[in-house]
Amino acid sequence: MTTPQLTKNQSLVFDVLEKAEGPLSAYTILDKLRDHGFRAPLQVYRALEKLLEYGVVHRLESINSFVACAHPGENCHSHGIVAFAICESCGLVMEFHDHEVDHRLMAWVRGQKFKPEKTTIEIRGLCETCAA
Amino acid sequence: MTTPQLTKNQSLVFDVLEKAEGPLSAYTILDKLRDHGFRAPLQVYRALEKLLEYGVVHRLESINSFVACAHPGENCHSHGIVAFAICESCGLVMEFHDHEVDHRLMAWVRGQKFKPEKTTIEIRGLCETCAA
DNA sequence: ATTGCACACGTTATAGCATAACGCAATTGA
DNA sequence: TCAATTGCGTTATGCTATAACGTGTGCAAT
Numbered sequence: 048m049t050t051p052q053l054t055k056n057q058s059l060v061f062d063v064l065e066k067a068e069g070p071l072s073a074y075t076i077l078d079k080l081r082d083h084g085f086r087a088p089l090q091v092y093r094a095l096e097k098l099l100e101y102g103v104v105h106r107l108e109s110i111n112s113f114v115a116c117a118h119p120g121e122n123c124h125s126h127g128i129v130a131f132a133i134c135e136s137c138g139l140v141m142e143f144h145d146h147e148v149d150h151r152l153m154a155w156v157r158g159q160k161f162k163p164e165k166t167t168i169e170i171r172g173l174c175e176t177c178a179a
Numbered sequence: 180m181t182t183p184q185l186t187k188n189q190s191l192v193f194d195v196l197e198k199a200e201g202p203l204s205a206y207t208i209l210d211k212l213r214d215h216g217f218r219a220p221l222q223v224y225r226a227l228e229k230l231l232e233y234g235v236v237h238r239l240e241s242i243n244s245f246v247a248c249a250h251p252g253e254n255c256h257s258h259g260i261v262a263f264a265i266c267e268s269c270g271l272v273m274e275f276h277d278h279e280v281d282h283r284l285m286a287w288v289r290g291q292k293f294k295p296e297k298t299t300i301e302i303r304g305l306c307e308t309c310a311a
Numbered sequence: 312a313t314t315g316c317a318c319a320c321g322t323t324a325t326a327g328c329a330t331a332a333c334g335c336a337a338t339t340g341a
Numbered sequence: 342t343c344a345a346t347t348g349c350g351t352t353a354t355g356c357t358a359t360a361a362c363g364t365g366t367g368c369a370a371t
Contacts, residue, residue, distance in 0.1 A: 054348065074327070087351065092329065097348095109240040109299050111328060111357095130284065132293045143287060151280045152262070152302060159273060160307035161264045167241050169299045170284060175292035186319065206356070219322065224358065229319095243328095243357060 050101045059083055060094040061115065064104060069138030070112035107131060107140070109169045117142040128152065130168035136177035182233045191215055192226040193247065196236060201270030202244035239263060239272070241301045249274040260284070262300035268309035 053061060063079050064071060071079075073091045085091065095113055098104035103116050110133065118126070127149040132141040148168070156163050172178075185193060195211050196203060203211075205223045217223065227245055230236035235248050242265065250258070259281045264273040280300070288295050304310075 056349075072328075084350095088329070089331095090350075093348080108301070130287075132288055132291065132295070134293075135296065141291060141293070145283050145287060148280050148283045151277050151283075152300070155262075155275060155277060156264055156302060156304070159264065160310070161266075161273070161302070161304055162306075162310040163264070163302045163304040164267065165303045167299060167301045167303075168284070169240070170288060170293070170295045171297045171299075172288070172293055172295040174294075178292070178294040188320075204357075216321095220358070221360095222321075225319080 050103055054094075056090055057094045057097055059085075060091060061098055061103060064113060064115040067115075070107050070110060070114045070133070070140055072112050076113070105129060105131070105142070107133060107169060108167050109133070109171060114140050114142075128166045128168060130170070132170045132172065132174075134174035134177055135171050136173055139174045182235055186226075188222055189226045189229055191217075192223060193230055193235065196245060196247040199247075202239050202242060202246045202265070202272055204244050208245070237261060237263070237274070239265060239301060240299045241265070241303060246272050246274075260298045260300060262302070264302045264304065264306075266306035266309055267303050268305055271306045
């Protein structure tokens with residue numbers, strides 16, 4: 048799947064996320080886009096919905112925030128399950144993939160006849176710098 | 180670590196979760212306990228905080244809900260990372276552990292010198308019954 | 312016995328996250 | 342042309358979570 052041309056609002060939201068140092072909440076994005084005419088949360092959420100669908104943005108469930116995908120150019124849906132390490136001190140997010148983890152999880156759910164749709168793996172802790 | 184004697188509020192909240200068919204939100208728990216004198220969200224959240232600490236309740240980050248641990252009697256902190264499969268149709272929650280997954284994830288973070296504190300693995304999808 | 316501390320609890324208020332419902336405008340394809 | 346789709350803006354609302362303050366109780370140290 049290729050990413051379609053982004054609309055104006057989608058581009059604005061995506062740019063904010065790309066330039067950000069770490070994950071942002073929808074309301075933080077909203078604040079950053081007030082000067083560009085954004086007024087209501089829905090403008091952000093609707094753009095995010097599409098960006099998530101296109102695979103160029105990820106949602107971090109455990110902190111109710113969003114990040115641009117770490118793989119510019121491609122989309123992430125083809126990489127299998129995406130995992131994140133999130134620094135609770137500085138907000139640094141590291142994104143990674145591990146096929147063996149995917150296999151184990153998918154093997155388990157297959158054993159239960161469970162049909163997976165969306166998987167979340169998030170490791171909260173301290174990054175090297177903050178742990179020192 | 181052994182679970183200390185629960186207080187009245189903690190017991191009430193835990194009982195509600197144990198008897199529930201699936202995960203419950205804090206506000207749903209609140210509603211179920213109105214007859215027992217609960218009036219405010221904090222009464223629920225404070226009890227949940229302790230129950231999470233004791234390892235007898237889990238928080239499902241992706242759906243902002245809580246479930247009683249599937250291992251009555253013992254606490255879950257000793258089992259390594261806990262993973263969940265959550266049916267988006269009927270709310271069924273299956274809890275499981277996979278040491279190989281733990282090892283892979285912990286090996287990865289160790290390579291990054293990241294210090295993990297709390298890990299979330301949640302697979303949303305459809306259970307066997309609902310997928311049929 | 313009294314003082315000081317830790318802890319659970321109750322209440323009010325507020326902050327933070329997310330969506331429902333309405334209507335309008337532009338685009339597309341039959 | 343007409344209907345369907347999609348994006349957009351606005352208002353209102355609902356759901357999730359915590360801050361801040363005060364009360365009461367049990368218990369240990371002096």
